Amino acid sequence: MLLNTPKISSWMTLSAFAISTALIPACSLSNLPRNMTLKTFDPHREEFTCNYEKSAEPALNQEAEAWFRKGLALTSFDLWPDDREFSKAAALWSKASEKGHWQATLNLASLYISGNGVVKDTERAVQLVEEAMRQGVPKAFDLMGIYHINGIGVKQDATRAYAFWALAAEMGSADAQAYLGAKLTAAYDNPEGTVWANSTIGHKMLECSYAQENGNGASELGLRLDLPAQQERSLRVYHEGVKFGSKVSANHLTVDFRGGLTSEGPRLDLDRAERYSAINDMLHLNPDLRLPNLDKVLPLPPAILPYWDGDKQSLIDGAKPVKTVSLDDIKPSPASLREGRAHIPDGFVLPDEPQGGHLVQHLHTDAVMGGYWLAQLRKPVTPRQVAWNTAQVPMRYEIGEAFDKIPEGLTKDDGVFRFHYLGTPVPQAPEAKYAPDWRVPQGVMREVPMPARELHSTGLLPASATGIWHGSVDPGHPLAKVFNQWYRQSYVEEGQAFPDPRDRGLDISPKDIQWRWLDQANRPQPSGRKEISIRNFSQVETTQTNS
Structure with a gap:
């Protein structure tokens, strides 16, 4: 998630004069990125080379990445607004930004714009964006254009805003490509309305944004392909846009499958419309969602829709990315699955040092301490003896309870046999428990068991x-x-x-x-439809516990 400021149209529009004239202030602050010399925005340009922003983005420091992720978890859209801890996120992102983490830097800038978790300070926000600009981050140049169009921390200047966006688009910013691409696909020039007739370049920009899986790029491209000759591609582009997390695309397809948008007549399919509408609602609540497995729950026609229970969350869960996790990681500890004396309650472990100190007792005695004891041969020599020692597990005995007899297979020749006291279980430390992928708590990824x-x-x-x-x-x-x-x-x-x-x-x-x-295939049903199979981490854990 990158917190961002929308490109809000201001009262200031681009005049024909502003389009053709670059206003570059000459002052002592001219060396700042906000005042950099810019190439004049040309809405009638004849060339555009598609570049990708991820190719230009600098590598991230791993320690800073960990802080950045913690900040995301604290501000996740999956949390209720009152539960989001922006002040803690701001502290984490400040640390990460100091180590050159450009994503944390831009997120922190947005906090200074909104005043969430920090004192509102637009000058500080601009300075942070400039730091990312010095790193060559395309998104930073796009954001500086937004600041200029709205006069956030800088003098409001539409001319420089469009110049920044043009530069950002050339550098690979998918958001800038989508925005400018839409502006250049008008039927005629209307500088007052900030649209121009340059469809060739406009479509190139939109296609480049779409190639980068940008939701805005997909929705804008789908709209401009909504012609009889390109109807089917328009449908696919909108559908892909939903996968990219585009609420606009989901809303468009909702209306479309209700029969309200198709230029060649109604495309009526109320079942599909209902699902797109549910996804639209969920994307409104959590814009961070990505749904690459959308075809699992909502394939395009003529494919038959799989069964759906009507719950919005199950629809989203079926479409979001998954991460496979070994059953050894997600099931309760083996000790909690043991029976009898060997059972240790889930969430508990034996202490590193037993209470009361280390004790050793002979076979034919009674336990002097209640707790778990481990049977061991004192000096295993043969491979069989070593294997026997390794296979033993702690067993619980109460005070005064007699130890079990020597197991079959062991004889006097196997040496001295003893019980070692290990203590009583203590709560397992939180950091020692299984930690899911950082995206799982944010609700944008599901964990599933490793395929067989x-x-x-x-x-x-x-x-x-x-x-x-x-x-x-x-x-x-x-x-x-x-x-x-x-x-x-x-x-x-x-x-x-x-x-x-x-x-x-x-x-x-x-x-x-x-x-x-x-794995995670839809299960076939007698009716010929398929059931959406969703096996969440918690469900696997429950199944394993009850087995």
């Missing part, structure tokens, strides 16, 4: 199994930073082709993509 089998495929082959697949390219690939993302997942039916990134303009051959199967 490993399946891999290249993008050239059809899917060998139905379910969610995660794609990646070699780290040395020129577009690895763009493609290799945590949400790079797709729900694919067995025998179907994997998504081809070239359909969105990314120059990545399917043969270069490695897909890994994550």
Whole structure:
């Protein structure tokens, strides 16, 4: 999540004079990024090269990344507004920003604009954005344009705002590309309305933004493709926009499937409209959501819709990214699953040092301390003796209770046999318990158990199994930073082709993509429909506990 300031239209519009004249102040502050010399915005430009912002973004310090993530968790849209702790997030993002974490820097700037968690200070916000600009972050130049159009911390100047956006778009800012691309696809020039007729460049910008999976880019492109000859692509682009988290795209498809927008007549499908409407509501509550597995719960026609229980959360859970976790990580500790003397309540562990000190007792005695005792051979020599010692687990005995007889298989020749006191269980430290992926508490990712089998495929082959697949390219690939993302997942039916990134303009051959199967296929039903199978971490834990 990057907190941001929307591009709010101000009273100041671009005149024809302002478009053709660059106003570059010459003063002692001219060396500041806010006052940098800018190339004049040209709405009738004839060339545009598509660049990707992730290629330009600097690497992040890992310690700073941890602080940044904690700040995100404290301000997550998945929390009630009153539960969001902006002051703590501001402190964490300040530490991260000092280590060059540009995302934390821009988030902190937005806090200074809103006054959440800090004293409102627009000058400090501008300074922070300038820090990110010095790092070459495209988003920072886009944000500086927003500050100029609205006069936030700087003199209101639409000319410089558009110049900053043009620069940001060239650097790869997907938001700037979407915004300017929409402005350049008008039927005629209207500088007072800040729109111009340059569809060729406008569409190039929108396609570039869409290739970067930008929700604004998808919704703007889908709108401009909504013509009879491009109707089906428009539908797919809007659908992809929903995957990118675009509330506008979800709203458009809601109306469309209610029969209200299609230029060639009504596309009536109330079941699909209901699902897009539910997703629209959830995206309103949590704009951080990404839904790459949307086809699992809401495939485009003519595919049959799977069964849905009507709960909005289950719909979102079925569409959001998943992270596989080993059952050894998510199930309760093995000791909590043991029976009889060996059982230790879940959430408890034996102490590092037993209460009362270390005690050792012979076999034919009664326990002098209540608690857990471990049977061990004193000097194991043979492989069988070593294996026996390793296989033993702590067993609980009450004070005065006789120890068990020597197990079968051990004889006098195996040496001295003793019981070692380990103490009584204590609560497990929170940091020692299983910690989920940081995106899970934010509600933007689900954890699921590791699939029972490993399946891999290249993008050239059809899917060998139905379910969610995660794609990646070699780290040395020129577009690895763009493609290799945590949400790079797709729900694919067995025998179907994997998504081809070239359909969105990314120059990545399917043969270069490695897909890994994550399971989570829809279960077939007697009716022919499919049931949305959702196995959350908590459900797996419950199942394991009751087994």
